[in-house]
Structures are given as C-alpha cells and as structure tokens.
Amino acid sequence: MKPRTRWEAVCTVEDLVPESGIAVWTEEGPVAVFYLPHRLPALFAISHTDPFSGSNVLARGITGDLKGEPVVASPLYKQHFSLRTGVCLEDDTVRVKTYPVLLDGNQIRLEVRANQRESVAA
Amino acid sequence: MSKKTLIVIGNGMVGHHFLEQFCASPAAAEFEIIVFGEEKQLAYDRVHLSEYFGGSTHEDLAMGTLEWYTEQGIQLHLNEQVTGIDRENRTLETPRGSYRYDELVLATGSYPFVPPIQGNDRPHCLVYRTLDDLDAIRTSSEGARSGVVVGGGLLGLEAANALKSLGLEAHVVEFAPRLMPVQLDSDGGALLRHKIEELGVQVHTEKATTAITEGEDARLRMNFSDQSFLETDLIVFSAGIRPQDALARASGLDIGERGGIVIDNHCTTSDPHVHAIGECALWEQKIFGLVAPGYTMARTLAAALNGDRETAFTGADMSTKLKLLGVDVGSIGDAHAQTPGARNIRFNDEQAGHYRRMVISEDGKTLLGAILVGDNSHYDTLLQYALNGITLPENPETLILPESEGGAPALGPDALPETASICSCHNVTKGDICGAIDAGCGDLGSVKAETKASTGCGGCTALLKNVVDSELEKRGVEVSKDLCEHFPYSRQELFHLVKVNGIRTFRTLISQHGKGHGCDICKPAVASILATCWNEHILATDHVPLQDTNDTFMANMQKNGTYSIVPRIPGGEITPDKLIVLGEVAKEYDLYTKITGGQRVDLFGATLSQLPEIWEKLIAAGFETGHAYGKSLRTVKSCVGSTWCRYGVQDSVGMAIRLEDRYKGLRAPHKVKMAVSGCTRECAEAQSKDFGVIATENGWNLYVCGNGGMRPRHADLFATDLSDEELIRTIDRVVMFYVRTADRLQRTSVWMENLEGGLEYLKQVVLEDSLGIGAELEEHMEGIVGTYQCEWKTAVEDPEKRKRFREFVNAPSQSDPVQEWTVERGQRRPVLESA
Numbered sequence: 001m002k003p004r005t006r007w008e009a010v011c012t013v014e015d016l017v018p019e020s021g022i023a024v025w026t027e028e029g030p031v032a033v034f035y036l037p038h039r040l041p042a043l044f045a046i047s048h049t050d051p052f053s054g055s056n057v058l059a060r061g062i063t064g065d066l067k068g069e070p071v072v073a074s075p076l077y078k079q080h081f082s083l084r085t086g087v088c089l090e091d092d093t094v095r096v097k098t099y100p101v102l103l104d105g106n107q108i109r110l111e112v113r114a115n116q117r118e119s120v121a122a
Numbered sequence: 123m124s125k126k127t128l129i130v131i132g133n134g135m136v137g138h139h140f141l142e143q144f145c146a147s148p149a150a151a152e153f154e155i156i157v158f159g160e161e162k163q164l165a166y167d168r169v170h171l172s173e174y175f176g177g178s179t180h181e182d183l184a185m186g187t188l189e190w191y192t193e194q195g196i197q198l199h200l201n202e203q204v205t206g207i208d209r210e211n212r213t214l215e216t217p218r219g220s221y222r223y224d225e226l227v228l229a230t231g232s233y234p235f236v237p238p239i240q241g242n243d244r245p246h247c248l249v250y251r252t253l254d255d256l257d258a259i260r261t262s263s264e265g266a267r268s269g270v271v272v273g274g275g276l277l278g279l280e281a282a283n284a285l286k287s288l289g290l291e292a293h294v295v296e297f298a299p300r301l302m303p304v305q306l307d308s309d310g311g312a313l314l315r316h317k318i319e320e321l322g323v324q325v326h327t328e329k330a331t332t333a334i335t336e337g338e339d340a341r342l343r344m345n346f347s348d349q350s351f352l353e354t355d356l357i358v359f360s361a362g363i364r365p366q367d368a369l370a371r372a373s374g375l376d377i378g379e380r381g382g383i384v385i386d387n388h389c390t391t392s393d394p395h396v397h398a399i400g401e402c403a404l405w406e407q408k409i410f411g412l413v414a415p416g417y418t419m420a421r422t423l424a425a426a427l428n429g430d431r432e433t434a435f436t437g438a439d440m441s442t443k444l445k446l447l448g449v450d451v452g453s454i455g456d457a458h459a460q461t462p463g464a465r466n467i468r469f470n471d472e473q474a475g476h477y478r479r480m481v482i483s484e485d486g487k488t489l490l491g492a493i494l495v496g497d498n499s500h501y502d503t504l505l506q507y508a509l510n511g512i513t514l515p516e517n518p519e520t521l522i523l524p525e526s527e528g529g530a531p532a533l534g535p536d537a538l539p540e541t542a543s544i545c546s547c548h549n550v551t552k553g554d555i556c557g558a559i560d561a562g563c564g565d566l567g568s569v570k571a572e573t574k575a576s577t578g579c580g581g582c583t584a585l586l587k588n589v590v591d592s593e594l595e596k597r598g599v600e601v602s603k604d605l606c607e608h609f610p611y612s613r614q615e616l617f618h619l620v621k622v623n624g625i626r627t628f629r630t631l632i633s634q635h636g637k638g639h640g641c642d643i644c645k646p647a648v649a650s651i652l653a654t655c656w657n658e659h660i661l662a663t664d665h666v667p668l669q670d671t672n673d674t675f676m677a678n679m680q681k682n683g684t685y686s687i688v689p690r691i692p693g694g695e696i697t698p699d700k701l702i703v704l705g706e707v708a709k710e711y712d713l714y715t716k717i718t719g720g721q722r723v724d725l726f727g728a729t730l731s732q733l734p735e736i737w738e739k740l741i742a743a744g745f746e747t748g749h750a751y752g753k754s755l756r757t758v759k760s761c762v763g764s765t766w767c768r769y770g771v772q773d774s775v776g777m778a779i780r781l782e783d784r785y786k787g788l789r790a791p792h793k794v795k796m797a798v799s800g801c802t803r804e805c806a807e808a809q810s811k812d813f814g815v816i817a818t819e820n821g822w823n824l825y826v827c828g829n830g831g832m833r834p835r836h837a838d839l840f841a842t843d844l845s846d847e848e849l850i851r852t853i854d855r856v857v858m859f860y861v862r863t864a865d866r867l868q869r870t871s872v873w874m875e876n877l878e879g880g881l882e883y884l885k886q887v888v889l890e891d892s893l894g895i896g897a898e899l900e901e902h903m904e905g906i907v908g909t910y911q912c913e914w915k916t917a918v919e920d921p922e923k924r925k926r927f928r929e930f931v932n933a934p935s936q937s938d939p940v941q942e943w944t945v946e947r948g949q950r951r952p953v954l955e956s957a
Contacts, residue, residue: 015931019667025933038639055683056938060671064641066607073642075671075679
C-alpha cells in the first residue's frame with residue numbers, strides 16, 4: 001500500500017532561480033528544487049543532501065544536460081546526479097531521493113510523506 | 123659482499139648527468155659512490171650562466187638537489203680539489219685525505235683559455251666560466267663604466283650580454299675578421315655584427331691584443347698590433363676553452379697533442395679503470411665543447427659500467443641553435459661547405475635582417491650544413507634533413523625562402539624516420555616517443571615526463587608537440603580541443619566567438635554555436651569568458667546559473683556545506699583597526715580563523731545566510747572581496763621592501779598594492795597569483811607565481827608563468843629593469859594574452875609549456891608586438907580596470923541578489939542539521955561522520 005502523502009507548498013515561483021536550484025525545508029528534511037525553463041517538464045526536486053559528503057549542498061550545484069539527461073553536478077566533488085531519477089552518473093549504485101513536484105498557481109508543491117495527523121489524498 | 127667504490131671527479135653538468143644515469147642503472151647497487159667538486163656549489167646549468175645577472179640564483183640554475191644526492195647515498199665532497207691520482211694503487215689524494223677507488227670517472231670539464239698577452243694577470247682581468255667568475259665580474263663592475271670581452275665566439279657574446287646586463291658599455295674584441303668564426307660565414311657574421319651593434323655592443327674585429335697596461339681614462343688600456351688602443355675598466359677573456367686534463371696528465375694517462383684525455387668508444391682512457399667524459403675527453407682527436415655530446419658520453423659510460431658493450435660513443439652532431447643578445451643564430455653540420463663538391467644556396471634579406479645559407483651535396487640530394495642568422499624558424503626542419511639524410515625536395519631553395527616567395531612549409535613529423543633525434547639533450551628519438559605513446563602516454567605532458575624529451579634546453583618543444591600530436595592522431599586518439607559535448611570549440615575559439623559577435627549571454631552562445639543546455643564544464647568557462655569580455659556583475663540574472671557555487675555565493679564552500687571568507691588585504695598590508703574588525707567579526711560568528719599562504723586571513727564556518735551580514739560589516743570597515751573563490755587574481759604577496767628593509771632597493775609593498783588593485787576582479791581561465799620582492803633575496807617567493815616581480819637597482823625584473831602547488835615550476839625571466847609603467851604595461855599584455863588564448867582551467871605555467879614557440883614566442887608577442895595586438899590588449903585591460911566593482915558591495919546592496927543567500931527559502935530560522943561542531947585548539951571546527 002502506498003504510504004499516505006500530501007502535497008506540501010514549499011515556495012513560490014518568485015523564489016526559483018532559472019537554470020539553477022534552491023533549497024527548501026520539508027517534513028522529510030532538506031530538498032533541492034530546480035527550475036530549468038528551457039525543458040519540459042521544467043521543475044525537478046531531489047534530496048538536497050550530497051550522498052558522497054553527507055552535506056546539504058546539491059541545490060547549489062550547476063545544472064545542465066549530459067547526453068540529453070538533465071543533471072546537477074555536486075558542488076563538492078562534482079559527481080552528476082540525474083534530476084529525473086536521482087541516479088549518480090559516475091556510480092549507478094548511488095542515488096538520491098527524488099520528489100514529485102508541481103506548480104499550483106503561484107505555489108510550488110512537493111509530494112512528501114504525510115505525518116500521522118494529516119491525510120490529504122494525492 | 124662488500125661494495126666497490128666509484129669515484130667521480132668533477133660535479134658539472136656532464137658529471138651530474140652521469141650520476142643520474144648511473145644511479146638509475148642496476149650496477150649502482152654494487153658501488154659506493156663518491157663525488158669530488160672543485161667549486162663550492164652543486165652542479166649547475168652553465169649553458170644559462172648569463173641569466174645569473176638577470177636575477178637567477180644558483181638554486182635556479184642547479185641541476186639537482188642535495189636531497190637527491192643524499193637519497194642516492196652519494197658521498198658529495200664539494201669545494202675539495204683532487205690533487206693527485208695514484209693509478210697503481212688506485213687511490214687519489216685531496217688536501218683532506220686519501221681515497222681508494224675501483225672505478226674512476228674524470229668529468230673535470232674545461233678551463234677558459236687566456237691568451238698569453240702581457241698584463242693579462244692585472245686586476246680586473248677576468249674569465250667567464252663559473253658562478254665564482256660571475257661574482258668576480260659583478261664585483262669588478264662596481265664603479266666601472268665599460269667592459270671588454272676578448273673573443274667573439276659563442277661564449278664571448280654570452281659574456282658581452284652579461285656585461286651589458288650589468289649596465290656596462292660592452293665591447294667585443296675578436297682576432298678573426300668576423301664574429302663566431304667557427305659557426306658562421308662572412309655574410310652571416312656581418313649580419314650578426316650589425317644586429318649586435320644595434321643593441322649597443324661595440325664590435326672590434328681583426329684586433330690582436332699585444333699588451334694590457336694601466337689606462338688613463340679607465341682602469342686598463344688594451345694595445346693592439348695595429349697601434350690602436352682601447353681603454354676599459356674590466357676585461358673578460360673568452361677566447362675558447364681548454365680541456366682540464368692536468369690530473370690525468372700528471373698520472374700518466376694518454377693525453378692528446380693539444381690536450382684532452384684520450385678515450386675509446388666506451389669513454390674509457392688508456393687505463394681500463396679510469397674513464398673520462400665531457401669537455402676534458404678527447405675522442406678521435408676531437409674535443410666536444412657542447413653539453414649534448416657530453417651527455418651522450420655520460421650515458422655511454424653508464425651503459426659500459428653495466429657491462430653493455432653495444433652502446434658506443436660515435437661522435438656527435440655539433441649543430442647549435444641559440445639566441446645571442448636576442449639575435450637568433452643557427453649553425454648546422456658542414457656550415458662552411460668543406461665537403462668536396464658541396465654547393466651553396468643563400469638567402470639574404472638585409473631589410474628584414476635575415477640570412478640563411480644551405481650547403482647541399484654535389485648531387486643536390488642531401489643537406490650537409492646550414493647557417494642561419496636573425497631567424498631560427500627554419501632550424502628544426504633543416505636539422506632534421508641534415509641529421510637524417512632525408513632527400514631534399516626538387517627545389518631545395520624553397521626550404522629557406524620566405525613562404526610568400528614559395529617557401530615550403532616545415533617538414534611534417536610524418537616525414538621523419540623513427541631514428542630521427544628529436545631531443546638531443548636527452549637523446550630522445552621519434553621512435554622513443556612512439557614507444558612512450560604506445561605504452562600509454564596520451565598527451566604531451568606525459569610523453570615529456572616519460573622520455574624527458576624537451577626538458578633540457580627546450581629547443582625542441584615545438585617539434586616534439588608536432589610529433590606527439592601527429593602520432594596520437596595516427597593512433598586514432600582524437601586530439602580533441604572541444605570544450606565539452608555542448609560546444610565543438612576550444613576555449614580560445616569560444617572567446618573569439620563571444621568577442622567578435624558581441625555575445626553577452628550563455629543562452630545566446632549555446633543556441634547559436636552549441637547544442638543542448640550546457641554543463642558544469644562549459645557554463646563556468648563561458649561565464650569566465652563573458653566576464654572577461656563584458657565585465658558584468660557575476661550575479662546578474664543571466665550569469666547566476668553559470669557559476670560554480672563558490673562564484674555564485676562569492677565564498678569558498680567547505681566540506682560541510684559552510685563557507686570560508688577571504689577579504690582582500692592588498693599586498694598583505696593591513697591597519698591594526700582593520701585587523702581588529704576581522705577579529706571582531708570572526709568572534710561574533712564563531713569563525714575558525716587561519717592566516718593563508720597569500721598573506722591574508724581566512725574565516726571559516728559561515729553559513730550561507732550569514733554571508734551577506736558578515737560582508738555588510740566587512741564592507742563598512744573598508745574591506746573588499748578577495749576573490750578567493752574565483753578564477754581570478756588572488757593575492758599579490760610582497761616583502762616589506764625598501765621602506766623598512768635594509769636590503770630593499772624598491773618599494774615592493776607599494777608596487778604589490780598597485781598591482782593587486784589593478785588586476786583584482788579580472789576573470790581568467792584559472793586563478794592567478796603574483797608577488798613582488800624588494801630585492802634579489804626574493805623573500806616574497808615571486809618566482810613561484812604566475813607573475814613574479816623582483817626589484818633591481820634600476821627598476822623591476824619580471825618573471826612569468828611560475829607555479830607552486832602540485833606541479834611546481836620556476837617562473838621564466840621575461841624582462842629586466844622595467845620602470846613602473848613598463849612593468850604594468852608588460853603584465854597587462856601577458857595577462858590579457860593568457861586570458862584570451864589559454865584553455866579552460868589552464869594555469870599560466872601549463873599554458874606557457876603548450877604555447878607553440880614558448881617563452882620566445884611570448885616575448886615576441888608582448889615585448890616586440892609581433893602580432894600587432896599590443897595596444898588592443900592594453901585597451902581591453904584598461905576597460906576591465908575601469909569597470910571594476912566589488913561584487914560583495916553590489917550584492918549586499920541589492921535585495922534581489924541577497925535572496926540567493928537563504929539557506930532554505932521557506933524556513934529562514936531553520937539551521938542546517940548536518941552542520942555539527944566541536945572545538946579544537948580553542949576554535950570551532952566541523953564534525954562530519956561521512957568525511
């Protein structure tokens with residue numbers, strides 16, 4: 001059974017930086033939200049935590065594409081992570097968590113696990 | 123088994139090279155090695171001796187280090203002269219003791235020949251051979267106005283250059299009717315003379331000195347056989363060399379009629395346990411006064427001591443290519459057409475000052491020799507034809523004609539046989555290079571490291587690069603210059619596209635000249651190019667996503683995701699008040715504080731959201747950003763200079779501040795470091811920087827393309843005795859030329875090593891303006907200097923830019939949970955489990 005989730009509003013369109021990332025705080029911890037206006041879809045969300053260093057820095061990496069795959073490069077040790085799947089291109093045994101993301105009016109929402117008390121259906 | 127003893131007498135270039143070769147061979151394990159050197163210094167590069175007056179020190183010229191000798195277990199006895207050899211008992215004597223040997227190597231070199239002229243032993247009559255000689259010349263030059271070199275050969279002209287660099291009026295007196303009589307013919311000699319006289323050196327040919335007496339207007343007077351005379355304050359004899367064979371002679375070894383220790387093809391003398399190499403050795407009645415043949419002898423002997431009887435010394439090519447007082451001179455093979463039936467082709471352009479002569483065989487098929495004056499660009503090609511006996515083209519004159527008159531392009535590397543010698547200093551053939559590539563060397567740098575090619579005199583750099591590129595290409599290794607998968611261009615080409623087409627954003631560039639969306643390779647590279655060309659704020663909306671995190675947040679990210687802050691402290695000069703502010707800010711934010719190597723203060727542990735607040739305080743106290751995060755000028759290190767130091771000859775701090783203020787903020791392919799020393803003691807370590815400035819009595823000496831760090835490189839002396847304005851103009855040009863032509867993340871040292879034509883080419887472009895771009899480079903630099911802004915000042919004043927510094931955009935009070943701290947030595951430092 002799919003765990004209960006909810007769409008948490010994390011920021012507005014004005015907070016986004018085109019072709020780059022920002023970090024937001026969610027109930028699941030820090031998440032990096034990327035806005036690539038020249039792609040479809042244009043929004044991506046992955047864990048902000050760099051698995052190689054344990055530090056919360058991925059939103060501050062450089063975005064781009066490698067062989068068509070949208071990626072962010074870790075600003076610490078420069079590994080690339082797919083923004084679609086979270087898989088590390090240099091070591092496919094490593095992956096970061098990805099989050100469904102949507103634009104709701106002016107709000108950016110992420111699908112995160114709902115805690116005990118709330119239950120907003122997906 | 124007790125070890126045998128190998129003794130080497132002489133610690134010059136050849137003696138040192140022998141030790142390098144021998145210590146790397148299996149036989150080294152069987153021997154204790156003892157080395158005696160008459161001079162007090164470790165072996166040094168005598169070929170570049172004249173650079174000693176240009177600011178180079180013994181350390182710069184040293185061939186090896188004491189550590190190396192220690193590591194090899196060599197007993198080094200410097201400043202200890204061997205006084206006798208007892209071959210019967212296999213012992214030798216020095217004033218300090220007696221030593222037994224099993225094998226003895228004589229690498230005693232040569233001594234300068236002083237013609238038997240009455241008065242040649244007067245004070246201020248000197249020779250030019252060792253560092254001690256140069257010190258004596260320097261001492262004698264104090265209070266002197268003019269100096270004469272007796273001898274117009276290769277070394278004599280080097281010596282004249284040395285006198286000139288000491289600020290003396292320099293004269294050359296030559297017995298023969300022309301300069302460099304051994305290497306040049308009369309036309310070549312005449313052109314060389316003309317060029318040298320233009321440089322202010324007075325040349326007197328066909329002069330035989332009969333006596334040296336006391337002068338009237340100067341210290342000395344030289345009387346010539348034609349009754350004329352010349353007054354001068356000092357005389358340097360450079361009339362050739364004689365083999366230093368006194369020890370060998372006294373011990374009864376076979377000596378040639380005109381001197382020199384007789385050796386066979388394996389460099390062994392008439393005593394099977396005594397060997398001789400270098401300029402003291404006589405092989406088939408010939409002395410070899412160049413370093414390359416000496417090295418070949420050293421290698422031959424190392425092989426022989428390993429039982430290798432195949433390797434033999436079979437003579438050496440005496441071709442030379444050099445730059446004397448800035449004038450190219452080349453001489454190849456039978457330059458004087460002494461081969462029966464030899465024919466000549468001459469090209470003489472008096473307007474341009476170029477003279478070229480080819481000596482070809484009677485059948486017109488092979489090149490026997492050549493002479494070049496004024497332009498050595500044809501040397502490599504001609505040398506390859508001569509050395510390898512490559513059949514000449516149908517119209518051989520095309521080889522020396524200018525291209526505009528139908529001259530042939532240089533000989534392609536493909537045309538060279540496997541046996542072609544590419545680097546004569548280290549005896550590396552084209553075959554060796556191919557072997558290194560087949561063994562896995564994939565680029566120029568690794569071929570150089572593997573084969574040592576081009577690490578001697580460096581004359582073969584361009585040829586080596588061509589051979590390596592061509593061989594890599596043949597093996598299907600694509601020598602791709604593409605920046606990344608998004609741009610099929612090199613950084614230099616992209617720079618050109620941006621500049622010429624006035625492109626101001628990454629988006630425009632990639633849509634017009636690239637594909638895809640970019641990556642972490644091309645984005646920062648293009649950001650740097652855009653910054654150099656247009657100098658807009660790096661956090662302008664279009665540029666933000668292009669920057670590495672350090673540039674985006676204008677601080678240096680550390681392993682736990684926090685940042686360090688380095689305010690600019692130009693020249694390392696700081697007031698107590700500003701120092702107190704740094705302390706107060708560090709205390710308030712609990713920042714770990716460390717002094718950097720660049721005379722600045724680094725404050726560690728600031729979170730993203732603290733950065734703007736901290737900078738507000740620093741800016742209020744008068745600090746600017748230090749660009750420690752950028753591929754740009756870091757710091758200009760300085761010593762305290764003439765203001766305080768009793769040795770200082772110029773205000774090094776003042777110049778360092780001036781340079782730092784001028785070049786701060788400039789975006790470059792990689793970081794750029796500079797330093798200014800106030801005297802030759804070089805306390806600021808300027809020769810390890812991209813741009814090093816060392817004060818002289820008359821101004822500044824400029825060194826370029828040095829590097830510390832992982833791959834240290836001594837900077838090259840680029841120009842001497844510059845005024846403040848000349849210094850800045852010269853740096854402007856070199857920096858701008860580097861910024862425009864270097865590859866991405868290429869430091870100046872590697873850039874220089876890969877620049878075709880190397881240092882000489884760079885000098886031509888910058889000092890002689892050979893490309894005619896000098897004014898444009900200066901103008902570009904002026905534009906950048908004029909539009910400088912402190913990036914942090916602009917950022918803290920702009921609310922939009924400040925928004926970027928929120929740790930979590932939706933939770934301003936949320937701190938980063940992984941940043942845990944502990945205290946060590948009284949300061950805070952991160953705890954990281956996964957680190």
